[in-house]
Amino acid sequence: MRSGIFKTYKGMNKDGVRFNRRMITFLFCMLISVFIWLLMALSKDYVIRVTFPVKYVNMPKDKLISNHLPQQMVLELKSSGFNLLNYKFKQQRETVLIDINDARFVSHNNYYIRSTNQLDKLTDQFESEVKVVSIFPDSIFINYNKKVSKRVPVKANISLDFDDQYQMADSVQIEPKFIEISGSSDVLSKIDSVQTAPVNLKKVSSTVFIKMEILKSPEYGQLELSHTSVQAKINVTKYTEAVQELSVEVENLPLGLMLKTFPDKVSVKYQVAFDDYGKINGSDFRVAVDYSKIEQGSNKLKVMILRSPKQVRSVKLSNDKVEFIIRKK
Template sequence: MRHPIFKNIGLKVTAVLLSFLLWVFATSRGVSEISLDVPLEFKNIPNGLELMYYGVKVVNLTIKGQERLIRTISPADIRVWVDLSKAKKGEGIYAINKNNMRLPLTVTVKNITPSSVKILLDESFSKRVRVKPVVIGEPKRGYHVKSVSVVPRNIEIEGASSKIKNIDKIKTEPIDITGLDETLTEDLKLDVSGMNIRTEVEEVTVKVVIEKEAR
């Protein structure tokens, strides 16, 4: 005698298939994809090396998730980085993969563009250089600049060897003496824009001594 479990087996199989299809339909409803541009970070740069160049600053991610949740996600919610702990001096190509990302739990990554980045590492180097005050303008008529001084006069800078070796001075931001008839002392920032270096201090004190011209 046929076991009851095999009775109407065709209907039972059909019911199971329908249930599965309904589950797939229900879970896939409201699923959406978006693309976001996320800044690329670099971690674990070895001691004694400096990151000089990298060909990619932003990574485009295609992410997938429930539509109502994915709409609230912004680039600030995602981090993408390259691990340079095993990097060596010179040029190299490093992979950008899903293992080096922090994502909201509600989404998955479908695509990463680009999938790699070319970078250049150079040796670290430091040295002391002089600080050059930048004075603009002219004092009041009948007055002149007697002297210009800066404290400290020399500072230590650090960065990539190929860049640091060509630097012999660091300028200050301008100090304007237009129309002045007395000594001016100001704390000024160092002008290191575009140099990609580090300095032991961020500001120096510049003193411009102004005195009346002798008749």
């Protein structure tokens, strides 16, 4: 009994092996057939439409294009299937070049380029087996304006947050300080300066060198800049606080009178760079009250800072008002 079952199973197993071999042979032949069919199909010529980015070359130096030119063109390409597959499925397509010198005069500052006249030039930009048979749009219209230039200052748009006791030693130094801008006269008449893109610096405690991009506002259209960025230098130094005691002087005092203030001296407090600390003394400052500013019924006068050295900042008085008495000499 067992022997019969084994013989039956063995016969079925042989039939299965023969079936699998026939199936594999069939699939292999089918794959070869499909491959041969693809080779034959792709060797034939086809025409496909492909969109390409456009770059315009040989722009006139003394003119400005005032209208919007197409930034993409649809080209009909003719070639074998092998060659066209590369253009059909390629994600990053080559930029096609349009020569502005081929523009023909229409009237005044208006010109146009007939796309059909560009077929040979565009075909030359592709592989030898690829031919451009048509282009959309079929015409490109160009409006020119006269280009003018002017020199304008660059303003740094920068926000600084200094670490404790550190401050900017002087103004932000820009190089170059001026740039040349070119465009239509209508646009340039509205521009007196250009600004950099905003920059924020935190916890600054040393001199900073930074490249700053010049901000080109969209409303300015096709504005050309001689520089797209500038170099900025910010001198940073450490400051300390210092105090000087000064005698209060009197301004505009009439002859024959004497004015005495109480107190007769005030303290002036200021911040100064460490490097300049020893260079500053009391004689560099001058404080005074003005006799002509006396108000009726008041016995106080405002103390004014008439002079302070340029190296100091944040100058403050211990008393901004003092009492006074007037006597005859």
